[in-house]
Amino acid sequence: MACRSATLLLLALLLFYIAQASSDARIEEQDTHMEVVKGPNRRLLPFVDCGRLCKVRCSLHSRPNVCTRACGTCCARCNCVPPGTSGNREVCGRCYTDMKTHGNKPKCP
Incomplete structure (x- = not known):
């Protein structure tokens, strides 16, 4: 009986x-997805290294600091930086x- x-x-x-482990795994999975979810429309976006891409994009600009700041804002909002130093x-x-800027000019370099 004791056995x-x-x-x-x-x-x-x-x-x-087993139940506790599967519950913890589901919680970790949810936390991971919540870190990736961005923006007001709550969709999953890939990671973009805005700093590095904007530095390349603005490397030939006449005002690289202003360009890099604007590019960083655009990258954070749109999750994209066009290839090359201009155009595209x-x-x-x-x-x-x-x-657009407050002056109704294109914001993103």
Whole structure:
């Protein structure tokens, strides 16, 4: 009888730990996704290294600090930086091309 109780107790503990582990795994998975989710429309976006890409984009600009700051803002909002040092803005889509300054000039370099 004691052996049967011990076996049942071990089985119950084993089931408890399995349930706890699967619950923890689901919580970690949710936390991971919540870190990746960005923007008001709550969609998953790939990681873009804005600093490095904007430094390349603005390397030949006459005012590289101003360019890099504007590029960083555009990259953070649109999650994209066009290739090259100028042009190719259409690669990033409407988010990048349609962003304007307060003076109604294109914001993104």
